[in-house]
Amino acid sequence: MTNITDGDLLLKNITAQAPFPICFADLEKAVAEKIEAGPFGYIRSGAGGEQTLRNNRAAFEKYSIVPRFLNDVSKVDTSVHLFGKTYPTPLLFAPVGMNGMVHDEGELAVARAAQFLNIPYIQSTVSTFALEEVALAAPSATKWFQLYWSTNEEIAFSMATRAEEAGFEAIVLTVDTVMLGWREEDVRNQFSPLKLGYARGNYMNDPVFTATLPDDSFESYVQGVLQNVFHPTLNWAHVRELKKRTNLPILLKGILHPEDAKLAIDNGIDGIIVSNHGGRQLDGVIGSLDALPAIAKVVHGQIPIILDSGVYRGMDALKALALGADAVAIGRPFVYGLALEGQQGVQKVMTNLYDELKVSIALAGATSVKGLRNITLVKQDGTEVK
Numbered sequence: 054m055t056n057i058t059d060g061d062l063l064l065k066n067i068t069a070q071a072p073f074p075i076c077f078a079d080l081e082k083a084v085a086e087k088i089e090a091g092p093f094g095y096i097r098s099g100a101g102g103e104q105t106l107r108n109n110r111a112a113f114e115k116y117s118i119v120p121r122f123l124n125d126v127s128k129v130d131t132s133v134h135l136f137g138k139t140y141p142t143p144l145l146f147a148p149v150g151m152n153g154m155v156h157d158e159g160e161l162a163v164a165r166a167a168q169f170l171n172i173p174y175i176q177s178t179v180s181t182f183a184l185e186e187v188a189l190a191a192p193s194a195t196k197w198f199q200l201y202w203s204t205n206e207e208i209a210f211s212m213a214t215r216a217e218e219a220g221f222e223a224i225v226l227t228v229d230t231v232m233l234g235w236r237e238e239d240v241r242n243q244f245s246p247l248k249l250g251y252a253r254g255n256y257m258n259d260p261v262f263t264a265t266l267p268d269d270s271f272e273s274y275v276q277g278v279l280q281n282v283f284h285p286t287l288n289w290a291h292v293r294e295l296k297k298r299t300n301l302p303i304l305l306k307g308i309l310h311p312e313d314a315k316l317a318i319d320n321g322i323d324g325i326i327v328s329n330h331g332g333r334q335l336d337g338v339i340g341s342l343d344a345l346p347a348i349a350k351v352v353h354g355q356i357p358i359i360l361d362s363g364v365y366r367g368m369d370a371l372k373a374l375a376l377g378a379d380a381v382a383i384g385r386p387f388v389y390g391l392a393l394e395g396q397q398g399v400q401k402v403m404t405n406l407y408d409e410l411k412v413s414i415a416l417a418g419a420t421s422v423k424g425l426r427n428i429t430l431v432k433q434d435g436t437e438v439k
C-alpha cells in the first residue's frame with residue numbers, strides 16, 4: 054500500500070543532482086548518443102518495415118481513459134500476486150538477451166536491480182552471463198528462466214533443469230522466435246551480437262551443449278549456439294514434454310491469438326505472456342494491446358496474463374491492466390537504463406514507471422490494480438470498450 058499523500062512523486066526527478074531521462078523518447082535519444090550504431094540499432098529496431106513496432110504504440114494511443122473523481126485515492130495498492138508470491142508492483146523485467154552489449158555487468162546489474170526493487174526478473178536463454186552467475190549475483194531476487202527451445206532438445210531440458218536447481222521459479226517458453234525475424238537495421242549496420250559471442254553465457258557451461266562441440270574454440274561455440282537457438286520444429290508435443298521434465302510453472306511467451314491461449318490452458322500451461330516480441334519478429338502483426346481483450350475473454354481469469362511490447366509509461370501499464378492483464382513486462386526501457394547507468398539506471402527507469410503508474414491509478418479514480426478493471430476506457434472513435 055502506497056500513501057499517495059507522501060509527497061510529489063515527480064519532485065525527486067526535478068531536484069535530482071544529475072538529471073536522468075524521464076521518458077522513453079529521452080532515454081532512446083540519450084542511448085543513441087552514447088553507444089555505437091550496431092548495438093543501438095539492434096535494440097531499438099523492429100522487424101521489416103517496423104509496422105508491428107508502430108502498431109504497439111498505436112494500440113496504446115488508441116485507448117483513452119475516462120476517469121472518475123471524488124473517490125478517496127490517498128492510498129493506492131499496486132501489489133500483485135503471481136504464482137504464490139506478492140510483489141509491490143505489477144511490473145516485470147521482460148527477458149532481453151545479450152545485455153553485455155550495452156554494459157559490462159550485463160544481466161548481473163539487471164538482476165541486482167530486480168532484487169532491490171522486488172520485481173520478478175526473467176533471464177533470457179541468450180544472456181551474456183550464465184543463469185548460475187545471475188543466481189549468485191541476486192540470490193534473493195525472484196528469477197524466472199526464459200527458454201529458447203534447442204534443435205537438440207536435450208540442451209533445452211538441461212537448461213530447464215539447471216534453472217530449477219539454481220532457484221529459478223518458473224520457465225518462460227518463448228514461442229514466437231523459432232527463427233529470427235527479418236531485421237533490416239542489423240543488415241544496414243552489418244551487426245550480429247550472436248556472432249560476436251554475446252549470447253554464450255548459458256551455453257558455455259552447459260555440459261550437454263559443450264559435449265556436442267568439435268572443440269572449445271570461440272568459433273565452435275558461436276556456431277553451436279546458432280545451430281541450436283533457432284528451432285522451427287517447435288510444437289505442442291514439445292510443450293507437453295517440457296511439462297513432464299520440469300516441476301516449475303510454465304508460461305508461454307508470444308501468444309497473440311485467443312485460440313492459442315485456449316490451447317495453452319488445455320495443455321496445462323500456468324501463464325501466458327501476450328507479446329509480439331517488441332515488434333522484432335513478424336512484421337505486420339497486431340499490436341499486443343489490441344490482442345489482449347479477446348485473449349482475456351477466453352482466459353477468463355484461469356491463468357495469469359502478462360503483457361509486453363510497447364509499455365513505455367505508467368499510463369500504458371494502466372491501460373493493459375484495465376483491459377485484462379495481471380501484470381506487464383518491460384523490455385527496451387530497462388535496457389536503455391542499463392546502457393546509461395548500469396544497475397542504478399535500471400532502477401531509475403523502473404522506479405519512474407512505477408511512480409507514474411501509481412499517480413495514474415489514483416488520477417483515474419482507482420485505488421488498486423484490481424480496481425482498474427472498473428475504469429472506463431474508450432477507443433479512438435469514442436466507443437466504450439469496457
Ligand SMILES: Cc1cc2nc3c(=O)[nH]c(=O)nc-3n(C[C@H](O)[C@H](O)[C@H](O)COP(=O)(O)O)c2cc1C
Pocket residue numbers: 095096097147148149150177178179199227306328329330331332333361362363364382383384385386
Ligand atoms: C535487445 C532485445 C533482446 C531480446 N531478447 C529476447 C530474448 O532473448 N528472449 C525473449 O523471449 N524475448 C526477447 N526480447 C523481447 C522482450 O522479451 C520483449 O518481448 C520486448 O522487448 C517487449 O517490448 P518492449 O521492448 O517494447 O518493451 C528481446 C527484446 C530486445 C529489445
Ligand SMILES: O=C(O)C(=O)c1ccccc1
Pocket residue numbers: 150179230233247252282330333
Ligand atoms: O533479439 C531478440 O529479440 C531475440 O529474442 C533473440 C533471439 C535469438 C537469438 C538472439 C536474440
